[in-house]
Amino acid sequence: MTPINEALGDYSELFMLLAALTYTVAFLAFTADLMRARKLPTVTTAPAHTLEPASAAAAGTGTGAPGIRWSHGGSHPTETGPNTTDHTGIGYTPLRRPAARIAVAVSIVGLIIHLAGVITRGVAAARVPWGNMYEFTTTGAMLVMAVFLISLIFQDLRFLGTLITGLTLIMLMAGAIAYPTPVTQLIPALQSYWLIIHVSIAVLASAIFTLTFSLSVLQLIKTRYQKRAKDPESAGFLRLVPAPAALEQLAYRLNGIGFIFWTFTLMAGAIWAEAAWGRYWGWDTKEVWTFVIWVIYAGYLHARATRGWEGTRAAWLSITGYLCVIFNFTIVNVYFSGLHSYSGL
Amino acid sequence: MASSAKAKTPPVSLTAVEMLRWAWRQLTSMRTALQLLLLLAVAAVPGSLFPQRPANPAVVTQYLVDNPEVGPWLDRFQFFDVYSSVWFSAIYLLLFISLIGCVIPRAAVYWKHMRSQPPITPRRLSRMPQYGTLLLPSSDIDPEVAVQDAAVLLRRRGYRVQLRDIETASPSVAAERGYLKEAGNLLFHVSLIGVLIAVAVGGLFGYRGQKLVIEDEGFTNTEIAYDSFFPGTNFDTDWLVPFSLTLDDFDVTFDRRETNYGNPIDFTGSMTVQERPGVEPRNETLRVNEPIGFGGTNVYLIGNGYAPVVTVRDGNGNIAYQGPVPALPQDATYNSTIVIKAPDAQPDQLGFVGFFLPTAVVDENGVAFGSDPDPFNPQLNLNSYYGDLGLNDGTPRNVYQLDTTNLTQLNGRNTSDGGIVLGAYQTYDLPQGKGSITFDGLKRYVALDIIFDPGKTMALISTSLALIGLVATLCIPRRRAWVRATENADGQTLVEYALLARGKDHGLDKEALKIGGLLTTHWSASYDRNQHEKAGSRQ
Numbered sequence: 001m002t003p004i005n006e007a008l009g010d011y012s013e014l015f016m017l018l019a020a021l022t023y024t025v026a027f028l029a030f031t032a033d034l035m036r037a038r039k040l041p042t043v044t045t046a047p048a049h050t051l052e053p054a055s056a057a058a059a060g061t062g063t064g065a066p067g068i069r070w071s072h073g074g075s076h077p078t079e080t081g082p083n084t085t086d087h088t089g090i091g092y093t094p095l096r097r098p099a100a101r102i103a104v105a106v107s108i109v110g111l112i113i114h115l116a117g118v119i120t121r122g123v124a125a126a127r128v129p130w131g132n133m134y135e136f137t138t139t140g141a142m143l144v145m146a147v148f149l150i151s152l153i154f155q156d157l158r159f160l161g162t163l164i165t166g167l168t169l170i171m172l173m174a175g176a177i178a179y180p181t182p183v184t185q186l187i188p189a190l191q192s193y194w195l196i197i198h199v200s201i202a203v204l205a206s207a208i209f210t211l212t213f214s215l216s217v218l219q220l221i222k223t224r225y226q227k228r229a230k231d232p233e234s235a236g237f238l239r240l241v242p243a244p245a246a247l248e249q250l251a252y253r254l255n256g257i258g259f260i261f262w263t264f265t266l267m268a269g270a271i272w273a274e275a276a277w278g279r280y281w282g283w284d285t286k287e288v289w290t291f292v293i294w295v296i297y298a299g300y301l302h303a304r305a306t307r308g309w310e311g312t313r314a315a316w317l318s319i320t321g322y323l324c325v326i327f328n329f330t331i332v333n334v335y336f337s338g339l340h341s342y343s344g345l
Numbered sequence: 346m347a348s349s350a351k352a353k354t355p356p357v358s359l360t361a362v363e364m365l366r367w368a369w370r371q372l373t374s375m376r377t378a379l380q381l382l383l384l385l386a387v388a389a390v391p392g393s394l395f396p397q398r399p400a401n402p403a404v405v406t407q408y409l410v411d412n413p414e415v416g417p418w419l420d421r422f423q424f425f426d427v428y429s430s431v432w433f434s435a436i437y438l439l440l441f442i443s444l445i446g447c448v449i450p451r452a453a454v455y456w457k458h459m460r461s462q463p464p465i466t467p468r469r470l471s472r473m474p475q476y477g478t479l480l481l482p483s484s485d486i487d488p489e490v491a492v493q494d495a496a497v498l499l500r501r502r503g504y505r506v507q508l509r510d511i512e513t514a515s516p517s518v519a520a521e522r523g524y525l526k527e528a529g530n531l532l533f534h535v536s537l538i539g540v541l542i543a544v545a546v547g548g549l550f551g552y553r554g555q556k557l558v559i560e561d562e563g564f565t566n567t568e569i570a571y572d573s574f575f576p577g578t579n580f581d582t583d584w585l586v587p588f589s590l591t592l593d594d595f596d597v598t599f600d601r602r603e604t605n606y607g608n609p610i611d612f613t614g615s616m617t618v619q620e621r622p623g624v625e626p627r628n629e630t631l632r633v634n635e636p637i638g639f640g641g642t643n644v645y646l647i648g649n650g651y652a653p654v655v656t657v658r659d660g661n662g663n664i665a666y667q668g669p670v671p672a673l674p675q676d677a678t679y680n681s682t683i684v685i686k687a688p689d690a691q692p693d694q695l696g697f698v699g700f701f702l703p704t705a706v707v708d709e710n711g712v713a714f715g716s717d718p719d720p721f722n723p724q725l726n727l728n729s730y731y732g733d734l735g736l737n738d739g740t741p742r743n744v745y746q747l748d749t750t751n752l753t754q755l756n757g758r759n760t761s762d763g764g765i766v767l768g769a770y771q772t773y774d775l776p777q778g779k780g781s782i783t784f785d786g787l788k789r790y791v792a793l794d795i796i797f798d799p800g801k802t803m804a805l806i807s808t809s810l811a812l813i814g815l816v817a818t819l820c821i822p823r824r825r826a827w828v829r830a831t832e833n834a835d836g837q838t839l840v841e842y843a844l845l846a847r848g849k850d851h852g853l854d855k856e857a858l859k860i861g862g863l864l865t866t867h868w869s870a871s872y873d874r875n876q877h878e879k880a881g882s883r884q
């Protein structure tokens with residue numbers, strides 16, 4: 001068996017600490033961005049991701065103007081507000097938000113340091129770095145940041161930055177304070193390639209659910225605000241938050257992907273359970289909660305197609321699902337007895 | 346889809362048939378499906394809060410003893426058998442009936458839709474959610490050619506296309522894609538039924554049994570050889586595969602580094618197995634996560650522990666019991682409970698109950714406790730009894746428990762001599778000349794689960810299909826597209842295109858732009874080519 005490299009393990013912890021400090025800076029910058037929202041000018045813009053038909057045409061020909069006149073109407077009502085998101089997309093606008101730019105840059109640096117921490121931990125233990133609670137949280141936190149930053153390529157979700165960096169910090173702190181675990185070899189029950197597959201996908205799904213949780217929370221806040229608001233200018237940080245419908249749209253899409261991964265987690269877990277205990281399903285506490293989460297998100301997907309359940313109710317289901325994910329990970333892992341006693345605590 | 350169930354209450358004065366139809370519509374409505382799903386999630390939770398009989402019968406019994414008030418009530422409402430309870434079963438059966446009632450009409454609709462052509466081109470395309478126009482400058486590309494080009498392009502993007510009004514002044518192409526989305530949805534839901542059937546097959550025709558095997562001992566797969574045996578309702582013991590196995594050696598490695606001291610790293614059982622009588626025995630390694638299979642029946646390493654070897658002599662000086670006795674580990678350092686019974690002892694039967702500690706250390710109060718899972722200082726701490734063990738009247742007794750009702754205590758921790766403390770190879774003479782007990786040695790044992798589940802493969806196939814269906818239904822967008830071309834007063838060709846999403850679709854605008862862009866590129870290129878050719882022919 002490959003020996004443990006404890007010195008490298010110490011470096012890993014140092015990286016984690018540095019990552020947390022970097023994220024703290026990002027958290028402050030994201031918050032500053034939200035605080036400044038009130039002062040942003042009101043602009044009218046076209047949806048940012050709309051290709052210019054004219055330029056697209058030109059790019060296609062390479063000879064300048066071929067004489068084809070292309071105009072694309074679509075149904076994008078232009079709107080006012082710092083963001084152009086009351087409809088289908090959550091695109092970038094030409095608004096200057098220096099604090100947000102700094103926050104994203106710092107987050108990327110933090111993610112790189114964080115990645116270094118996760119990799120050194122894995123190398124130190126000579127195995128995948130997700131074998132106990134400490135490793136689930138630190139690797140999970142990294143995936144949350146990674147999913148968030150990658151999604152920024154496609155959509156302007158910087159308004160989520162405070163929530164996401166905040167949650168990531170909480171996870172890192174929980175890992176360091178509540179679940180500190182030295183670098184160790186795996187207990188026999190975990191020595192299986194299913195650990196690599198099952199747990200990595202579970203953590204990835206949880207990271208995606210973290211994002212949708214944040215979206216759903218903001219959706220509820222914004223819905224509530226819009227019901228009451230007299231003066232849209234008084235919205236404060238909510239001015240940067242897209243319309244509830246757009247948030248719901250995105251949350252739905254991500255929850256769909258998260259649900260696919262969670263379904264796979266459930267399946268892979270069942271296959272592993274079959275190899276380890278001889279039955280693919282036995283209603284062990286951990287299995288029960290994985291099932292409950294799966295059913296709640298299935299309910300969420302149904303809700304979106306059920307009259308009277310879209311919008312606020314669906315958002316509550318998405319939030320409930322995420323709270324169960326957290327419950328499953330913290331309380332069930334630590335306090336419930338069962339076959340899945342891997343917390344390493 | 347059965348979303349037509351608008352009325353919450355049935356209209357008055359319905360015939361029985363109408364009533365049934367109304368009830369069926371309610372059950373198969375989307376709202377009911379959602380409510381049943383949420384109910385299922387809630388109903389599954391108590392199973393994680395209360396001990397469950399199928400997994401932990403002993404814990405349930407203890408719970409009932411500890412909670413004499415609420416325990417029986419919980420039991421009455423099947424809170425210790427949640428997943429086979431009437432209410433849990435009712436919820437999932439209703440859900441699956443709803444599912445079937447939902448899937449069948451949907452499949453019928455889908456079947457028709459699958460064979461239908463894309464819908465007719467709407468008169469006013471500009472009313473569609475996505476709309477664009479292209480004005481082609483020369484008449485090189487007349488409306489018919491334009492529409493045909495568009496059809497080729499759309500087909501390449503996965504659309505099913507149909508040309509319309511091709512002989513007229515305003516030909517068009519109607520296109521639709523994403524037929525597989527609905528197929529995926531149906532596949533997903535139908536596969537869930539498959540999973541349910543697979544579980545039922547396993548429960549009906551499979552079995553599971555448990556067997557504890559001590560080093561150098563063996564097991565032959567017959568019903569009586571099991572410590573416990575749970576056949577499925579329709580399992581026939583003739584189906585037992587006649588394999589046998591012997592545990593030659595069981596190897597355990599514990600972590601010896603400071604940070605993780607004493608944690609297990611490896612369990613490996615070396616086995617000699619025989620597929621069936623008469624064939625050549627072979628060697629196999631049994632490890633956690635690596636079962637040994639015998640034609641559908643698998644042997645799993647579930648637990649392990651120590652079996653101290655003891656010799657019990659009775660009051661007459663004869664050997665009343667000799668051999669290994671499995672001790673049940675209680676914690677990570679293998680502090681184990683042990684019960685030794687010597688029913689053959691004369692004149693009185695003898696019984697012992699106590700602890701086995703692999704590495705005994707005595708604390709400041711003089712109490713021995715285990716400090717390491719490896720046997721560095723093995724020790725038996727026992728209380729002894731004599732009398733009637735209760736084994737002769739035929740009632741089944743748990744070998745791991747000593748029923749002391751008809752026994753008299755000889756000594757124990759609480760008696761003046763402090764009970765029996767035995768180090769390796771030591772002998773203890775019992776009080777009152779009742780005999781003696783010797784700690785002769787130590788073996789390890791493995792706890793095996795032996796399982797035959799004929800529904801397993803079907804479960805795997807069903808869940809895999811469900812996953813494929815799910816990916817299809819969630820990732821494939823369903824879209825309709827139309828392209829119409831007309832000639833305007835200046836002799837130019839005006840191409841209109843429009844897109845419509847079926848269901849929720851976030852990428853529709855991007856798709857529309859893509860199509861507009863592709864058409865532009867395509868015609869620009871042919872325009873260029875034409876210009877070029879014209880230029881060339883003029884030379």
Ligand code: HEM
Nearest residue numbers: 298301305346373374375378440443444447530537818819
């Ligand atoms: C066994 C319980 C069930 C589970 C786990 C389940 C799960 C799911 C999931 C995950 C989806 C999302 C996939 C998609 O959007 O296409 C879905 C969609 C759907 N399910 Fe179910 N379902 C169940 C029972 C039912 C029942 C009983 C009905 C009918 C009453 C039903 C009707 C539908 C419909 C119509 C959709 C498509 C919704 C849409 O267009 O977005 N399902 N289901």
